[in-house]
Each structure stands twice: as C-alpha cells, then as structure tokens.
Amino acid sequence: NVVRFPGDEPNVETVLIRNDRIENIGAGLAIPAGARTIDAAGRFLYAGLIDAYHSVEVPFDTDTGTSYWNDQVRSQIRFAEKFKLEDLKTESKRKLGITATLCVPKDGVIKGTSALILMLDDEANPEHAVLAADVAQHFRLTVARGRDDYPNSPMGAVALARQALYDTQWYSQTLGTDSQSETNRSLHSLSLMLLSKQTAIFETSNELFNLRADRFAREFKLPAVTILGNGHEYRRIDAIAKTGRPHILPVNFPKPPEVGTPELADDVSLESLMHWEHAPKNPAALAKANIPFCFTSHGLKEQDNFLDKVRTAVKHGLSQTDALAALTTSSAKLLGQEKAIGKVERGLLANLVITDKPIFDDKAKILQTWVAGQSFEIGDADDATVVWEIKTPNENFSGSRVQVGKSIELYRDKENSTKLKHATHSESSLAGSFSTKTFGGKGWAQLSATFTSDDTATGSITMPDGQSLALQLTRSDAAAFETKQDKDRADKKAPADKDIAAISRVNFPFGYAGVEAPPADPGSVLIRNAMIWTCARDGNIERGSVLFADGKIKAIFAADVPLPAADNVIDAGGAHLTPGIIDCHSHMASDSGINESGQAITAEVRIGDMIDPDDITIYRQLAGGVTTSNILHGSANPIGGQNQVIKLRWGGLEDEMKFKGAPQGIKFALGENVKQSNWENPTNRYPQTRMGVDQIFDNAFEEAKLYRAKQAAGDAPVRVNLELEAIAEILEGKRWIHCHSYRQDEILSLIRLLDRHNVRIGTFQHILEGYKVADEMAKHGAMGSAFSDWWAYKYEVKDAIPHAGALMHQRGVVMSFNSDDGELARHLNQEAAKAVRYGGLSHEEALNFVTINPAKQLRIDNRVGSIEIGKDADLVIWSHHPLSNLARAEQTWIDGKKYYDRIEDAAGHQEFTKLKQQLVQKVLRSGEEMETENGETADPARFWPRHDAFCHHKDHEGHDHDEHE
Numbered sequence: 015n016v017v018r019f020p021g022d023e024p025n026v027e028t029v030l031i032r033n034d035r036i037e038n039i040g041a042g043l044a045i046p047a048g049a050r051t052i053d054a055a056g057r058f059l060y061a062g063l064i065d066a067y068h069s070v071e072v073p074f075d076t077d078t079g080t081s082y083w084n085d086q087v088r089s090q091i092r093f094a095e096k097f098k099l100e101d102l103k104t105e106s107k108r109k110l111g112i113t114a115t116l117c118v119p120k121d122g123v124i125k126g127t128s129a130l131i132l133m134l135d136d137e138a139n140p141e142h143a144v145l146a147a148d149v150a151q152h153f154r155l156t157v158a159r160g161r162d163d164y165p166n167s168p169m170g171a172v173a174l175a176r177q178a179l180y181d182t183q184w185y186s187q188t189l190g191t192d193s194q195s196e197t198n199r200s201l202h203s204l205s206l207m208l209l210s211k212q213t214a215i216f217e218t219s220n221e222l223f224n225l226r227a228d229r230f231a232r233e234f235k236l237p238a239v240t241i242l243g244n245g246h247e248y249r250r251i252d253a254i255a256k257t258g259r260p261h262i263l264p265v266n267f268p269k270p271p272e273v274g275t276p277e278l279a280d281d282v283s284l285e286s287l288m289h290w291e292h293a294p295k296n297p298a299a300l301a302k303a304n305i306p307f308c309f310t311s312h313g314l315k316e317q318d319n320f321l322d323k324v325r326t327a328v329k330h331g332l333s334q335t336d337a338l339a340a341l342t343t344s345s346a347k348l349l350g351q352e353k354a355i356g357k358v359e360r361g362l363l364a365n366l367v368i369t370d371k372p373i374f375d376d377k378a379k380i381l382q383t384w385v386a387g388q389s390f391e392i393g394d395a396d397d398a399t400v401v402w403e404i405k406t407p408n409e410n411f412s413g414s415r416v417q418v419g420k421s422i423e424l425y426r427d428k429e430n431s432t433k434l435k436h437a438t439h440s441e442s443s444l445a446g447s448f449s450t451k452t453f454g455g456k457g458w459a460q461l462s463a464t465f466t467s468d469d470t471a472t473g474s475i476t477m478p479d480g481q482s483l484a485l486q487l488t489r490s491d492a493a494a495f496e497t498k499q500d501k502d503r504a505d506k507k508a509p510a511d512k513d514i515a516a517i518s519r520v521n522f523p524f525g526y527a528g529v530e531a532p533p534a535d536p537g538s539v540l541i542r543n544a545m546i547w548t549c550a551r552d553g554n555i556e557r558g559s560v561l562f563a564d565g566k567i568k569a570i571f572a573a574d575v576p577l578p579a580a581d582n583v584i585d586a587g588g589a590h591l592t593p594g595i596i597d598c599h600s601h602m603a604s605d606s607g608i609n610e611s612g613q614a615i616t617a618e619v620r621i622g623d624m625i626d627p628d629d630i631t632i633y634r635q636l637a638g639g640v641t642t643s644n645i646l647h648g649s650a651n652p653i654g655g656q657n658q659v660i661k662l663r664w665g666g667l668e669d670e671m672k673f674k675g676a677p678q679g680i681k682f683a684l685g686e687n688v689k690q691s692n693w694e695n696p697t698n699r700y701p702q703t704r705m706g707v708d709q710i711f712d713n714a715f716e717e718a719k720l721y722r723a724k725q726a727a728g729d730a731p732v733r734v735n736l737e738l739e740a741i742a743e744i745l746e747g748k749r750w751i752h753c754h755s756y757r758q759d760e761i762l763s764l765i766r767l768l769d770r771h772n773v774r775i776g777t778f779q780h781i782l783e784g785y786k787v788a789d790e791m792a793k794h795g796a797m798g799s800a801f802s803d804w805w806a807y808k809y810e811v812k813d814a815i816p817h818a819g820a821l822m823h824q825r826g827v828v829m830s831f832n833s834d835d836g837e838l839a840r841h842l843n844q845e846a847a848k849a850v851r852y853g854g855l856s857h858e859e860a861l862n863f864v865t866i867n868p869a870k871q872l873r874i875d876n877r878v879g880s881i882e883i884g885k886d887a888d889l890v891i892w893s894h895h896p897l898s899n900l901a902r903a904e905q906t907w908i909d910g911k912k913y914y915d916r917i918e919d920a921a922g923h924q925e926f927t928k929l930k931q932q933l934v935q936k937v938l939r940s941g942e943e944m945e946t947e948n949g950e951t952a953d954p955a956r957f958w959p960r961h962d963a964f965c966h967h968k969d970h971e972g973h974d975h976d977e978h979e
Contacts, residue, residue, distance in 0.1 A: 016059045030045070058378075065107060086124070090203045108390050115130070128148075128150050133383075167612075186205045248296045263300065322376075402418065403489075517932055538562070547591065567884065567885050590901070603645055625660060685704070689701055715771045792826040820852060
C-alpha cells in the first residue's frame with residue numbers, strides 16, 4: 015500500500031529501486047530479471063521521514079584562520095566538514111523512520127552552517143552521507159554561560175549578533191578594495207549568507223523570541239528566514255502568522271503536571287496546566303493560521319517516540335495530511351531538497367519507511383527504513399513480536415491470543431485487547447495479571463506459563479474467584495491476527511482525524527489574569543463627580559469631571575456646570591481621580607535578566623530588545639495605579655545598557671508596550687556595584703576603584719568624539735560601533751543618562767565630568783546622599799529619583815535619611831520616588847505619602863513625586879503625568895485619598911482604555927480558580943475527554959470578563975472587596 019505523498023490514498027503498487035534511486039513505481043510493473051523481490055503485502059510504504067533540526071556539538075578552534083573577536087560568533091563553522099556519523103545516532107533515527115536530518119552546530123549566538131545528512135553508517139566515508147551542505151546559517155539570540163563572559167544575557171546576545179551583522183555590512187563594503195583592513199573568516203561567511211540569500215534559521219525558546227527573531231531579521235533585511243519553534247506559538251498565533259516565517263516545530267509536549275495531592279496542585283500554576291492542555295494543539299494552530307511548518311525531534315528525550323508525539327498532534331486537531339507533509343514534503347521544500355527527497359516518486363532518492371499499519375495508527379510499527387537504497391530492518395530479537403494462541407477449558411479464553419513484544423497484550427479479537435500487568439518474560443517463562451473485563455468477566459486473573467519448547471508452553475490461569483484453568487500456548491504466525499473480517503475492512507485508510515477539545519482557551523498573556531483581547535476603544539468617556547488631582551496649575555477640583563476620547567483628555571469641568579454627552583459615563587461618587595502613576599526606576603517586564611555584566615561598558619545593549627509583556631507584575635502594578643514605567647538596565651557596570659520606557663498595556667505585544675516618542679536613555683552606575691567590591695566572586699575586570707570608574711566615563715566620551723570625527727571625515731567606510739553610537743548620542747543630547755548613585759563625592763565627581771563634556775544628566779537614581787549636594791545638583795540641572803526611606807541595607811548607604819527627597823525638592827531639584835522593586839511599585843502612592851511624613855510637604859507636592867515629576871525626568875511630561883487637556887488619558891480612580899493607606903485603585907486607564915477594574919478582577923479571580931480546579935481534575939482523569947459539570951464543553955469566554963464592560967457604580971467606598979487582594 016504505497017502512499018506517494020501527503021493526501022494520497024494508499025494504492026497497491028510496486029516500487030523499483032536501482033542503486034540509491036527510485037527507478038519506477040506503479041501497479042503491475044514488470045520486475046527486471048535478477049532483481050531482489052520483497053513481498054510487502056499488507057504493509058504501508060511512505061517516503062522516509064525528515065528530521066528538520068538536530069543539534070550536535072561541534073569543535074570550534076578560534077586559532078584556525080581569523081575569527082570574530084567574540085567566540086560566540088562562529089559563522090565560519092561548516093557542519094559538513096566537522097561531523098562524525100556516530101554522533102548523529104543514525105540507528106536511533108532510522109528506528110523512528112527518519113532517513114535524513116538537518117544537523118546544526120550546537121553552540122554560539124551565531125552558530126555556523128548546517129548540513130542535511132542521510133542516516134547512513136559509512137564511517138569511512140561520512141561525506142557520502144551529506145545530501146546538502148551549508149543549508150542555513152543558524153542564530154540563537156540568547157546565551158547560557160557564566161557571569162564573567164560576554165555576552166551573559168539574552169539582550170547581550172542580541173547586541174552581539176546585531177554588531178556582527180553591522181560589521182558584516184562594513185566588511186562587504188570594503189572587501190577587495192583598498193579600504194580592506196582585515197581578513198575575517200566569520201564575517202566572510204556572513205557576507206556569503208547575505209550575498210547568496212542563504213536561509214537564516216533562528217532558534218527560539220518561547221513565542222516572544224519568535225517575534226524578536228522576526229524583528230531582528232527585518233532590521234537587517236535578511237532575505238530568507240525560518241524559525242525553530244518552541245511549542246508556544248499558539249499563544250500569539252496571529253502575530254506570528256503576520257511575520258510570514260516558516261517554522262520548524264518540536265513535538266516535545268509536556269507531561270501532565272504533578273497534581274496528585276492538594277499541596278502539589280497548589281504549586282502548579284494555571285499557566286502550566288493550560289499549556290499541558292494546549293501544547294499538543296500547537297501544530298494544528300499553525301496549520302489553521304496557514305503558517306508553513308515541518309517537524310523536528312529536537313527537544314525530545316531519547317526514549318521518547320517522535321512518531322507517537324506527532325500522532326498526539328493528530329489527535330488534537332492536526333490533519334493526517336498536514337502531519338505527513340510536516341514529516342516529508344514540507345521539510346524537503348523548506349530545506350531546498352524537494353527534488354531529492356520527501357515523496358515516493360520516480361527519480362528521487364529511495365528514502366522510504368515501511369509500516370505494518372497506516373503510519374498514524376497508534377499501534378503502527380516501523381518494519382523497515384530505507385536510506386538511499388539501503389534497507390535497514392528495524393528492531394532486534396528482543397523487539398520481535400511473537401504470537402501465541404491460547405487453549406484452555408474456558409471458552410471465553412480459547413482462541414484468544416497473546417502478543418509478546420515490547421509489551422505483552424492479550425487479544426480476544428482484533429478490536430478487544432488488554433495489557434498483561436506486572437508481567438515477567440524470559441526464555442523459560444511468561445507470567446502476569448490481566449483484567450477479565452475484555453473477556454466478559456469481572457476482576458483480575460493471573461497467568462503463568464512455562465515454555466516446553468520453542469513453539470509451546472503450558473501453565474495455568476487463576477481466575478478472580480481462585481479457580482485454576484489449565485493453559486496451553488501454541489506459537490502462531492503473526493498473520494493469524496488477520497481474520498476474514500479484518501481483510502474485508504477498509505483497512506487501507508488511516509484512522510479518522512480527531513480533535514480532543516480543550517476546556518480552557520488561549521488568552522493574552524497566557525494564564526492567570528490573561529484577557530480575551532486588549533481593550534477596544536470605548537469611544538468617548540466621561541468620569542464625573544470626582545475629586546480631581548490634576549498635578550498641574552489647576553490644583554485639585556472637587557466634584558469635577560473629565561472627558562476623554564481617542565486616547566486624549568478633551569475637557570475638564572468644574573462642579574455644577576453642564577456636562578456634554580458621552581458614549582460612556584462613570585459616576586465616581588466623590589472618589590479621587592489622579593494621573594496614572596509613573597515609576598522612574600523599574601526592572602520588571604524584562605525578559606531573562608536585567609544585567610549584561612560581561613564588560614565594563616555595554617552601551618550597545620538594549621532593554622527594549624527583551625521586554626516581557628507577559629510579566630504578571632505588569633498586571634499587579636496596574637492594580638496599584640501604575641501606568642508608565644522606566645525599565646532600566648542593572649548596575650553591574652559603569653556604563654550599562656539602554657533603557658526602555660513602557661506603558662502597562664496588559665494583553666499587548668512587546669512593541670505595543672513601548673512608549674513611542676519617549677526620549678532615549680542609558681544606565682550609568684557609580685559605587686560598590688561597578689567596582690565589584692561587594693561581589694561574592696569578584697573578577698579582574700577594570701575598573702575596581704572609584705577613580706577608575708570616573709576615568710572610564712571620560713575615556714568613553716573621548717573615544718565617542720573621535721568616532722564621530724572619523725565618520726564626519728568620510729575618507730573610507732567607517733565600521734558602525736553600536737557602543738560608541740550610544741555614547742555619542744549622550745554627547746549630542748539625544749540620550750539621557752540615568753545614573754545609579756549613593757555617595758556625595760562620586761555624585762559631585764560625575765557632575766564635574768559631565769560639565770567638562772557639556773552634558774546634562776537626566777536623573778541621579780537612588781541619590782541617597784543627594785541632600786548633601788542639592789545645590790550643586792540644582793545648578794547642574796540634575797534631577798533625582800530616590801527611594802522614600804531605604805537605608806542601612808549596605809555600608810554605602812549609611813548616611814541615607816528619609817527626609818532626603820523633601821530636602822532636595824526644597825532646594826529646587828525635581829524629585830521623584832521610584833520602586834526599584836516589583837512589589838513596592840504596587841503602592842507608590844503610599845511611598846509618595848512619606849514625603850508628607852518626612853519633610854512636611856503638601857499632599858499635592860508629595861503626589862507629584864510619582865506623577866508629573868517622574869514624567870519630567872523622563873522628558874515625557876508633554877504627554878503624561880498630569881490631568882490636562884491634550885495629554886494622554888492615563889488615569890486612576892481611587893477609593894480614598896490617594897496618599898492614604900486605605901486607598902485602592904478601583905480602575906486604571908491608559909490611553910483612554912480601561913486596563914484594570916477591581917470588580918472585574920475579583921470576578922476573574924473566581925473564574926480562574928474554578929478553571930484551575932477543572933484542569934486539575936482533567937489531569938487526574940488523564941486521557942478522558944473533559945466536560946463541565948453540565949456535560950458541555952466549557953465556554954472559555956467566561957473565564958475572563960471582556961474589557962469593554964464599564965463600572966457604573968456611584969459609591970466606590972461602599973464596595974467591600976477586602977476578601978480579595
């Protein structure tokens with residue numbers, strides 16, 4: 015039964031193979047004299063499977079020729095030159111029906127080129143197994159390495175890859191000209207990739223990395239890009255489909271989470287339960303979204319069966335046609351070898367797989383794998399299937415059979431079987447227990463037999479009631495399983511496609527508190543009867559109203575004036591309305607770390623490359639009234655990475671979080687952290703004194719000036735240096751410094767250094783001794799973003815006082831209080847109140863510390879930070895006075911859209927709790943189709959209220975939600 019290609023119906027045909035090719039195929043072919051004939055009657059023949067990604071460790075010798083300055087750029091590696099067939103586990107692959115594998119160098123950010131290898135065993139001539147060399151150049155925009163190496167963070171890996179491609183552009187421009195100053199094998203290989211339009215394959219770890227890889231590829235206009243997926247694509251399938259990138263999909267679906275006890279169930283997140291349910295549906299989601307894809311065994315453990323995992327995907331909605339294509343034709347096309355492999359077709363390589371049943375049948379076994387005309391029998395004596403016919407006085411058992419293979423099964427007939435449990439099997443005996451339900455009984459029976467010859471065995475069956483039945487086993491041909499009924503059945507067709515239903519639905523972000531979709535534009539909204547804290551010249555307006563539409567504040571009304579009509583009216587009932595809180599110093603929503611500590615200067619690194627819109631901290635901070643946050647690089651080096659200002663648009667994508675138009679910034683740091691005196695394992699990295707820190711700033715500025723001068727001269731193509739580009743932007747006033755600082759001496763030292771270079775700092779962060787030098791800060795124009803009352807957490811801050819913020823404010827320094835902490839940011843309003851307690855500031859001045867002042871520090875005060883006509887409608891409704899410990903954020907609005915509602919949150923919490931319990935039950939039932947208690951599949955829409963519901967209650971203070979935090 016030959017299946018020539020995906021979607022083809024099995025047909026009884028003859029396949030003629032000569033040397034390594036399919037010479038002919040068809041029904042009734044004349045067989046050439048002398049040909050070896052294989053009778054495959056009743057078997058199924060398919061094109062050999064293709065594993066589209068297999069990672070192999072390859073030696074990397076940096077001394078061979080000229081390499082890139084960083085050993086994580088290994089683009090010159092050619093797998094076709096470096097491999098050993100014994101490392102490819104060819105026999106294991108063939109047992110899975112895999113005949114060709116794309117083999118990829120394992121390590122590096124830019125790894126080198128892959129090769130498509132046939133699963134042969136010719137160790138003496140491994141080059142004969144190379145079907146295609148240099149199939150693709152491989153990228154991995156993350157790292158796994160120690161603290162002392164650069165890069166040691168995902169954002170550092172992106173920066174390194176970005177610099178390498180800019181260097182490649184420069185190298186290509188100078189190649190063969192008088193301007194060529196070096197020969198570099200790494201850059202030469204990357205130049206060839208761009209010139210030949212070679213495919214670039216990006217390895218990813220989650221759905222966000224899929225989109226980051228696409229963004230990186232578009233930045234450099236890479237002509238052909240494929241994504242090595244990760245199994246999470248379904249979470250952002252629409253966005254991934256828009257990239258138009260083909261995918262190589264792993265099928266390493268998760269095992270059921272451990273929920274066997276209440277304690278274990280409590281430790282399992284809703285997200286992991288939902289992922290367990292949805293991961294097998296990931297291939298079907300890509301197929302539905304028309305995303306081209308093929309399969310890989312990448313990520314599977316050796317004992318996992320690749321085909322079984324694909325069959326699981328078929329049970330969860332993937333059509334058998336698409337599944338077979340992903341194993342054959344789609345892989346061949348993606349790898350540029352559709353004229354050599356992927357189909358059973360005349361002229362193609364004789365890469366074939368033969369099975370005893372249709373390939374997606376759960377019980378199908380691979381009998382033979384052919385690679386380039388060479389046949390390989392699958393399995394050994396231990397794997398062989400032997401069938402024994404049962405004879406016993408009990409007519410229910412007589413005529414049934416025992417099949418002994420990798421497992422032992424008792425067959426009443428073709429459709430009814432049961433496994434022998436607690437089984438033991440040796441050359442001399444066979445024993446175990448089995449359920450008699452299959453044979454019309456109740457309870458468990460025990461079987462024991464001793465082999466008297468190769469073809470017979472005798473023993474007994476002990477029935478559930480203790481009765482013993484004499485037993486005789488007679489060896490039978492495996493074909494005895496084929497009854498007349500079997501032969502009459504349309505057994506050539508594969509089992510029908512299925513789709514096991516999910517009770518949860520994909521939300522954004524995935525898991526707890528995820529939403530059906532980002533909030534839609536509500537039209538015009540009027541919040542009336544509120545105590546408005548404008549944080550502007552108008553001061554506070556009692557019983558005022560605010561009208562906003564199209565994301566902007568359109569009008570502000572005093573009490574007792576006629577109000578316009580609006581699409582939605584919210585009566586605040588006297589509750590307090592403030593601008594959204596702005597956090598000037600945060601490290602939340604940064605994926606995979608906040609420090610690139612591998613070098614003293616990492617100005618080329620960008621926090622914006624690794625924003626994590628799925629961080630639950632975003633949602634929790636919305637519940638604290640935060641609407642805008644400045645995500646900073648850490649303080650591990652004197653000049654760190656570039657910051658990213660975001661709006662907390664929960665449910666949006668990475669780029670949708672970014673505050674468009676916010677001026678660019680960069681992290682500087684002073685003190686103990688950067689000179690490493692407080693590191694547990696200090697390195698020898700320069701600088702290691704405060705003097706050295708000051709000098710490294712000065713050197714960087716001078717080098718950036720020389721770099722710009724060289725560019726201006728225009729004598730020859732100048733190599734783009736992303737580190738110096740960022741520093742030059744500081745000198746040009748295009749990038750603001752946000753500097754981690756504590757002691758007065760180094761604060762003054764940096765001010766004087768910046769004055770010499772005609773640079774004004776953006777903010778001093780922490781600034782715990784700023785009260786000692788407030789006049790000097792004000793004179794320079796420095797602003798300060800401080801802690802409210804942190805002290806004594808290390809020696810460097812021994813002179814910190816809680817009055818510092820108020821003192822600096824009174825000396826003319828624009829001050830803010832920040833969080834530097836995910837939890838503290840949830841109550842920045844209370845942190846602001848400390849300026850009233852320590853320093854005697856007015857309530858309005860204190861609230862400014864977390865609204866308009868941080869907006870000024872980030873140079874976005876023309877957009878946010880106060881309630882004024884024309885500004886963004888970033889607003890918070892509070893249950894009490896915003897500086898009170900009793901104040902709760904009832905609603906949080908960003909750009910005129912409601913992103914948080916306390917009442918909706920309470921309802922959502924109950925629904926998500928209920929959903930988790932249903933999923934736990936599904937895991938415990940493991941394998942049964944899950945239904946709700948009403949017998950219907952759960953409606954996922956009810957697991958989170960839509961954002962377009964508005965709160966029309968009048969008395970905020972009258973609502974009691976203290977039971978839910």
